[in-house]
Amino acid sequence: MIDLRNIKKSFGSKVVLQELSATMEPGKCNLIIGASGSGKTVLMKCIVGLLQPSSGQVLYDGRDYFSMTTEERKEIRKVIGMLFQGSALFDSQTVEQNVIFPLDMFSTDKYAIKRDRVREVLKRVNLSEDAFKKYPAEISGGMKKRVALARAIVLNPKYLFCDEPNSGLDPQTSILIDKLINEITQEYKTTTIMNTHDMNSVMEIGDHIVYMHQGEKEWEGTNKEIIYSENIKLNNFIFASDFLQDAKHMRMIQETGELPKGLDENVRDALEIKLNLDLDKDGQIGPTETNFKTSEDNNPST
Amino acid sequence: MFNGMLRMPENKKMYWKQFMLQCNDIGIGSLGIVCIISFFIGAVSTVQTAYQLVSPIIPKTTIAQIVRDSVILEFAPTLSCIVLAGVVGSKIASELGNMRVSEQIDALEIMGINTKAYLILPKIVAGVITIPLLIILSMLLGIWGGRLAGSAAGIIDPSIFDKGLLMSFNGYNVFFSLIKSFAFAFIITSVPSFYGYTVKGGALEIGHASTRAVVISCILLLLADYVLSALLL
Numbered sequence: 001m002i003d004l005r006n007i008k009k010s011f012g013s014k015v016v017l018q019e020l021s022a023t024m025e026p027g028k029c030n031l032i033i034g035a036s037g038s039g040k041t042v043l044m045k046c047i048v049g050l051l052q053p054s055s056g057q058v059l060y061d062g063r064d065y066f067s068m069t070t071e072e073r074k075e076i077r078k079v080i081g082m083l084f085q086g087s088a089l090f091d092s093q094t095v096e097q098n099v100i101f102p103l104d105m106f107s108t109d110k111y112a113i114k115r116d117r118v119r120e121v122l123k124r125v126n127l128s129e130d131a132f133k134k135y136p137a138e139i140s141g142g143m144k145k146r147v148a149l150a151r152a153i154v155l156n157p158k159y160l161f162c163d164e165p166n167s168g169l170d171p172q173t174s175i176l177i178d179k180l181i182n183e184i185t186q187e188y189k190t191t192t193i194m195n196t197h198d199m200n201s202v203m204e205i206g207d208h209i210v211y212m213h214q215g216e217k218e219w220e221g222t223n224k225e226i227i228y229s230e231n232i233k234l235n236n237f238i239f240a241s242d243f244l245q246d247a248k249h250m251r252m253i254q255e256t257g258e259l260p261k262g263l264d265e266n267v268r269d270a271l272e273i274k275l276n277l278d279l280d281k282d283g284q285i286g287p288t289e290t291n292f293k294t295s296e297d298n299n300p301s302t
Numbered sequence: 303m304f305n306g307m308l309r310m311p312e313n314k315k316m317y318w319k320q321f322m323l324q325c326n327d328i329g330i331g332s333l334g335i336v337c338i339i340s341f342f343i344g345a346v347s348t349v350q351t352a353y354q355l356v357s358p359i360i361p362k363t364t365i366a367q368i369v370r371d372s373v374i375l376e377f378a379p380t381l382s383c384i385v386l387a388g389v390v391g392s393k394i395a396s397e398l399g400n401m402r403v404s405e406q407i408d409a410l411e412i413m414g415i416n417t418k419a420y421l422i423l424p425k426i427v428a429g430v431i432t433i434p435l436l437i438i439l440s441m442l443l444g445i446w447g448g449r450l451a452g453s454a455a456g457i458i459d460p461s462i463f464d465k466g467l468l469m470s471f472n473g474y475n476v477f478f479s480l481i482k483s484f485a486f487a488f489i490i491t492s493v494p495s496f497y498g499y500t501v502k503g504g505a506l507e508i509g510h511a512s513t514r515a516v517v518i519s520c521i522l523l524l525l526a527d528y529v530l531s532a533l534l535l
Contacts, residue, residue: 050408074312077414088405102413105313161412 001026002047002159002191007056009042016042017053018215026191029182029205033196034212035237040195041085043212044163047193048080049073060159078106081152081190082161083181087144089136089151095122096132099151106155121150125180142173146180153184160185162194166201178204199238202226211237306418321424328390328425328491329432333439335389336382340440343377344369344447352457362458366448366466371475373444379479380527382440383486386433387519391494394425395515398498399508407499422495429491430484437483441476478534485526493519 002024009017016039024030024047032040045051047058049065058065060076068076089098096118103114122132125146131139139147145165152160162181166174178198182205185192196202202209206223211234219231226238311317347369355365398421401407410417445467452458458466494515501511 048412050411070309074414077412080412080414082409082412084405084409086404088409090406090409091400091404105316105413105415 001061002193003057003059003062004043004047005057005059007043007046007053007058009039009046009051010054016215017046019056020212020215020217021056022210022217022220024191024193025208027185027189028207029185029192029194030208030210031194031196031202031206032210032212033199033202033206033237034218035197038212039215040197040212041163044161044193044195048082048161049077078155079158080161081155081157081159083145083148083152083163083165085164085167087136087141087148089144089147091136094133094135095127095139095147098136098147099154102151102155117154118150121154122147124153124184125150126176141168142170142177145169145173145177149177149180149184153188153190156188157190160188160190160192162192162196164195164197166196166198171200174198175200175204181205202238213237306416307423309416309419311419312415317420317424320420321428324424324428325432327393328428329436331393332386332389332436335385336436336440337443339382339385340373340378340443341447343381344373344444344449345451347372347377347444348448348452348457349455352452352455361466362462363466363469365452365458366463367469369448370445370467370471373448374441374475374479376527378440378444379437379482379486380523382437383433383483383490383523384520386436386486387490387523388516390429390490391516391519392512393494394491395494395498395512396508398422398495399501399511402499402501403504403508418499422492422499425495426488426491429487433487433490434480434483437479441479478530481534482527482530485530486523489519489522489526493522 004020004022004024007017007020008015020039020043032043034040042051046053049058052066057067063072065073065076089095090101093101096115099118099122100114103109103117107114109117119129119132127143127146127150131143131147136144136147149162149165160181165177165181169177178201181192181194184190185205194201194205203223203226206226209219209221209223209226210217211219211231213233219226219229219234221229226234229235348365351365351368398407401421407417407421410420449460449463452463453460494512497511497515497518498508501507
């Protein structure tokens, strides 16, 4: 389990993380969500030790990472796998060499065993054998992400970190990567921590979600609870997703007959146009009998 | 930076592999340019020395002596290393800079690898071993180039040139030249490693770091050349 206690991080006078505390639940997909610039990547870099927090603690099974000796930190890092936003594959090595690298460095197994393990994980991330001998420059963005994921899990990590794994991918490939991460989390029983602002990921695989806003933890819960959240900042953020927007709006209409208060003007306008609603200034649904106009309503002659 | 480099390697075999790779990159990779430069430096030295020695009382063997000593003492180590600072230095700085910017160094760190030891130390050790070897080759090729150019231009007969080469030969000059080449090799590999490893930003910053690494390396080379000459000669 990873516990974050009062993490604060500043770069000069700019405070990026403000007293953030959260618990990353073991064996689950923990998602850190938030708008660009909200401090997600900085938080993740603090958790894995690439950045040292200005104050606060990152506890791995109760032990503070930043109080550990160099050797203890190395041991922790051996059980960490990380999928970087840009994949971070080694340019000069083939796909197979990239994935075998951690094994070469830390395993004393014979080459044949290592090669079999590499092929196993590459097949697990749905890569065909044709790609094994290719260089990163010769494969697509989605394949790079899958190779990076294979490299991250080749040593059976206890913790899997994914920094915006869907960035730069088409929606279909994004869903595939999400599913893959979720399956790997369950198969390998890893504690997965994933940064994302993709709301599809939130609904698909978010067992535990931490929403960040301007360096602070604004909300924490599950993907079931997010639909019922009354947090205005979270609502404004997730309304960028059509799916959640519709789901949330449907619930509001059914249960209360109005939308959450405090929405941005442009979000309200977008909702009104998209769902053909007649809303007053407070978000109350107007006097029309049916809120969703049918095509017949719009075209009575038919 | 050096403090972090001197730690026990995670896997000696992988470090050895990395070292051999760097020996190939720095040593074999620079072989062509060093050969071309050395040959022509020797050739030009012979022609220009002969052009300046117009007095009939100075024996022709003096040309060979001047070419030999200038190639061994200065041209082979200093000029070759200035070129290598450009060739090897920019490669090291841009390679490490690109690895930093594309998070490859972070990926290694996450795996628990000491990146300074794994990425920088093999480069420095490989440079300190292969660059002096290149300098020895440069000395030989420079002298051979001078001999060939002297013969081809009808300036000096090869047998007279050979006789001149053996006259008043001081072995200390070769030793001094090798001392210089060790120091230069360290500068050529460590300065660009520092600039490349500490890059922040993107492609533009990699370019800036690469240029800065070459410029600073060249200045330090010339400074070290002067200091070593003043101290050891």
